[in-house]
Every structure is written in C-alpha cells, then in structure tokens.
Amino acid sequence: DGGITQSPKYLFRKEGQNVTLSCEQNLNHDAMYWYRQDPGQGLRLIYYSQIVNDFQKGDIAEGYSVSREKKESFPLTVTSAQKNPTAFYLCASDLGQGGYQPQHFGDGTRLSIL
Amino acid sequence: KNEVEQSPQNLTAQEGEFITINCSYSVGISALHWLQQHPGGGIVSLFMLSSGKKKHGRLIATINIQEKHSSLHITASHPRDSAVYICAVTPYSGGGADGLTFGKGTHLIIQP
Numbered sequence: 001d002g003g004i005t006q007s008p009k010y011l012f013r014k015e016g017q018n019v020t021l022s023c024e025q026n027l028n029h030d031a032m033y034w035y036r037q038d039p040g041q042g043l044r045l046i047y048y049s050q051i052v053n054d055f056q057k058g059d060i061a062e063g064y065s066v067s068r069e070k071k072e073s074f075p076l077t078v079t080s081a082q083k084n085p086t087a088f089y090l091c092a093s094d095l096g097q098g099g100y101q102p103q104h105f106g107d108g109t110r111l112s113i114l
Numbered sequence: 115k116n117e118v119e120q121s122p123q124n125l126t127a128q129e130g131e132f133i134t135i136n137c138s139y140s141v142g143i144s145a146l147h148w149l150q151q152h153p154g155g156g157i158v159s160l161f162m163l164s165s166g167k168k169k170h171g172r173l174i175a176t177i178n179i180q181e182k183h184s185s186l187h188i189t190a191s192h193p194r195d196s197a198v199y200i201c202a203v204t205p206y207s208g209g210g211a212d213g214l215t216f217g218k219g220t221h222l223i224i225q226p
Binding site: 037100102105 | 154155162213215216218219
C-alpha cells in the first residue's frame with residue numbers, strides 16, 4: 001500500500017540538541033511538506049519541496065532545516081535555534097500540480113523537550 | 115490575519131443529528147480541502163473541491179466561490195464521526211504547490 005511514513009511517533013529532545021524527523025513516501029509524489037501543529041492553532045507550514053534538491057521556506061522556517069536528496073524522502077531537522085520545539089509535526093505530499101491535487105498526510109511525530 | 119475561519123470551534127451533538135461545519139476564507143484559492151483528524155493525530159483528506167458540491171457516503175461538502183464560503187455536512191451522524199474537522203485552502207499562487215493554509219479545526223463529538 002502506498003503512503004507516507006513518519007518516524008519516530010514520539011521524540012524527546014534535550015536542551016541544545018538537534019533532532020531529525022523522518023518522512024518517507026512511496027506515492028511517487030513530487031511535492032512534500034512539513035507542518036507544525038500546536039494546541040488550539042491551525043497547522044502551519046515549515047518547509048516545502050516541489051522537486052528533488054530544491055526546497056522553500058514556509059511561514060515558520062526559523063530554527064528548522066530540511067533536505068531533499070531523494071524524491072521519496074524529506075527529513076526535517078529541529079535545531080537548537082528553535083526555542084519552542086514542543087509540537088506535533090506532520091509531513092504531507094502531493095503531485096505538486098499547482099495545488100489541484102489532494103495532499104496525503106503521515107501519522108505525525110510528537111516532539112517534546114526533556 | 116487568519117485567512118481561514120471555521121465555525122463552530124466545538125460541537126457536541128446526539129447520534130443521528132444532521133451536522134454542519136462552516137468555513138470562510140479571505141484569499142483567492144485554487145482549491146478547498148476538508149480534512150479529518152482523529153485523536154491519534156493522523157489526518158485524512160475527505161474532500162478537495164473548487165466548485166459546487168461533492169458527496170461521499172454520509173458526508174457532503176459544498177463551496178460558494180463568490181462568497182468565499184464552504185460547508186461540510188454529516189447526515190445521520192454516528193459516534194465514529196467524532197474527530198476534528200479541518201478546513202484548508204490552497205491559495206492561488208499562479209503555479210506550483212506552496213502548501214495549504216489551515217483553519218483551526220472544529221472539534222466534533224457525537225454522543226450515543
């Protein structure tokens with residue numbers, strides 16, 4: 001079955017530590033996205049990528065970094081510069097055709113600070 | 115500025131009731147999406163529409179482009195419909211996919 005796999009499901013970060021969230025898709029989608037969800041707020045876009053080796057900052061990119069070396073993979077690194085990293089992180093993908101395709105979502109990673 | 119507004123924020127109803135969730139947006143869009151998020155956090159896409167009306171089982175989604183408004187209806191609601199329903203839009207960017215803009219969600223509880 002095609003889909004998006006995020007790992008781990010739960011992640012704990014110590015102060016000053018970088019952590020990387022994994023996102024893999026086997027849907028042959030060109031576009032991939034990272035969103036952050038906080039309680040009582042809508043999801044917000046962190047980074048997105050429309051093609052391999054290219055990515056763009058979203059609304060809240062500060063303190064995060066990404067790479068897109070393969071079509072299937074779009075890992076997100078939460079750096080020590082992100083002062084409030086505790087949140088639920090969702091990865092999504094679609095065919096990238098100007099927004100006329102539905103997005104598919106992973107099950108999310110919940111990040112907490114120790 | 116919140117570009118996507120949903121109402122109500124919370125809704126509790128009895129099993130069998132007809133449910134309506136509303137969404138208003140303020141920007142030009144390529145498409146509007148209705149999503150469902152269960153307690154575990156995973157999100158499922160229910161509908162994507164750019165005009166008119168779509169139906170899937172007991173769910174119906176409508177959109178009025180001129181009024182920048184969409185509604186999600188659930189007929190004969192059931193406790194398994196309990197979830198957070200999220201309205202999201204693809205802002206019109208003239209080409210390319212730039213991510214969705216989301217409402218804050220409507221937390222729906224259907225009591226038996």
